Amino acid sequence: MAMLDRPVDPARAEALDAADPLRGFRARFAIRDPDLVYLDGNSLGRLPLATAERLRTVVDEEWGGDLIRAWDSWLDLPVRVGTRLASAVLGARPGEVIVSDSTTVNFYKLALAALEARPGRRSVVTDRANFPTDRYVLEGLARSRGLKVRWIESDPVDGPTTADVEAALDDDVAVVTLSLVNYRSAAIADMPAISSLARAAGAFSLWDLSHAAGALEIGLQESGADLAVGCTYKYLNGGPGSPAFLYVRTVLQAELRNPIQGWFGQRDQFAMGPAYDRASGIRSWLTGTPTIPAIVAVDEGARLVEEAGIANVRAKAAALSAYAVELHDNWLARLGFSLGSPRNPTRRGAHVAVRHPEARRLTEAMIRHGVVTDFREPDSIRLGLSPLTTSFRDVWTGLALLRDLGGG
């Protein structure tokens, strides 16, 4: 059966699918076009069937029927769903995570809070290859407060190293902020080591987990990370623009203050008292009225990861990406492609980037042929491998198409 050992026909992919302990999860999602190969769950995850159902309940029965009285059960949803994310996805403790606002706004809140807690320090360290919104927020804070952003020039494939961070650190640095998984390369940064370096230098570590949540075992508690934010519409399948999460390590909750003091962060919210008296704990990081149906969708997405088990999710992601790398090496390397993601599987998240000078054209051609991926400047095709919905057969089909297109 030598044929099955080499990725030249889909039989091996089918065998991998047959052996996949998570294969049953795909049926829990809406698959309207069974011929579509969707390798973009790292941009927008698929719709869980349970979410569609629960949204109908929230909209038709709770909003439509219970009206304002439904707030009795809605009011603690940001904390309740945060608690589910903490345990099922993030490896954090109850009371350390909320669902609130967008990743951008949460990142702003935490970055500014950290800066305000280190008033004598004037620098922020981040990676030139970090996700744009994080970089833009930092630029805005730097401009407004006369601070300096120290840019790490990380390796475009392997991402920032502890040495990169160490070289940027001194006692002027208030915050070190990186993505755990790079949005383009999927490189995983060494969160424990970097968080520890930051702390030793008297700075806070602030992590963007957008491309990690629902794809890796993050272990926030063990990692020593101080602060984190992340997106719920990728591997957590929360839907377009679903609210983000925000994490503040328990020991820092008294020291750091939410700079956007809204009524949902007020201790006795409906007393509507004369002065801001911030709620204790993680609730003080809420701002305005949370978007209830969207948080409920996050809850359903998180439940699926909880049910699958994050260790199984991570194992599936690793197997999918290893298979994609193998197909790249066998088929694409000779056609002018190169791998844009780390070769070391323990340093690679749940997508694989392949680089090609004509990546944009190839991505567009793939989409026309029914394989949805995305292009990232300057030359990456990202193949998103969503552990609950992507099959090995999807990977095979996507890479085979890329081979055919790239060889033409």
Added chain:
Amino acid sequence: MAMLDRPVDPARAEALDAADPLRGFRARFAIRDPDLVYLDGNSLGRLPLATAERLRTVVDEEWGGDLIRAWDSWLDLPVRVGTRLASAVLGARPGEVIVSDSTTVNFYKLALAALEARPGRRSVVTDRANFPTDRYVLEGLARSRGLKVRWIESDPVDGPTTADVEAALDDDVAVVTLSLVNYRSAAIADMPAISSLARAAGAFSLWDLSHAAGALEIGLQESGADLAVGCTYKYLNGGPGSPAFLYVRTVLQAELRNPIQGWFGQRDQFAMGPAYDRASGIRSWLTGTPTIPAIVAVDEGARLVEEAGIANVRAKAAALSAYAVELHDNWLARLGFSLGSPRNPTRRGAHVAVRHPEARRLTEAMIRHGVVTDFREPDSIRLGLSPLTTSFRDVWTGLALLRDLGGG
């Protein structure tokens, strides 16, 4: 037919309903319990039937079926729905309004932008009776930036006057911020006169339109207001926690900068370029990824106001509140109640507050008897009169119940 001229039986209410040109709109909303009298549309508006339907399309077909490709049509929704609100609800111009974030976050963005545009000035003027989240945000900004909040002590029923504002103004004031309609009393502030006073003093005017949008003819363009935010889940019926709107007068768009620089405010968002290059116009006030289903719900709510016509909506609100005041005067005044809203109908929004020493207990009793209102500290029962869904018969029933409960 003298009976019909006096509010002693529901016949007069029924005659008013029969003559109401907007009476047909009630059938456009989900009414799951026809016996429920809902006088709390100023806290959470009812569910439009079209919204339930459109949410199913957005979730099941667009998210579930089109997946990431749906972003082609979603991407400009915050501006597109903002344009509808501008013309149908706010009296603003296209390109002056977006739908984005929460009222709290939008208020923070605009207040801070205004402060940063007046760096030499150290004071902000607002009303002690302003809505809590606005006050709390200002307190936070003041604390963080060493500013001073100057509190207007307005009349608890009639709200802040131009004289109140004038007395608080000098050349240290950067921003004057008030609610157009007070959340407790429904008092309408004189937006044109106060905006003009602020401008003459070199300060920006920033208006919270939460209790006005979808209930009044706001006329932002004519009013001279500089900046505004507001809520969409009250009279605009956008659903629990639906995203808020934000308005920046065209002439100020070059001068003021969004302090939360996110990727949705970037000119060429998907180039993911190295530096923030803000989008031109109102789009630069976006932050992170907008919550698409929630914005679509705002669109549907705004469509209904558009169809009804804001002048008709205002006329209905005025008629409902006049009727509530009349019933208060006839039934409640002798029972220890007093009117907590302005008597002058041109100075009163779309809810009516009645005050009573036992307001909390009475509100709870009303809810038990199937009339939903809400209590606001220290002694107000708010009767929300949502022009598209509240009938005169609802007002009659609510006030009659209050009479019976208050007389007991």
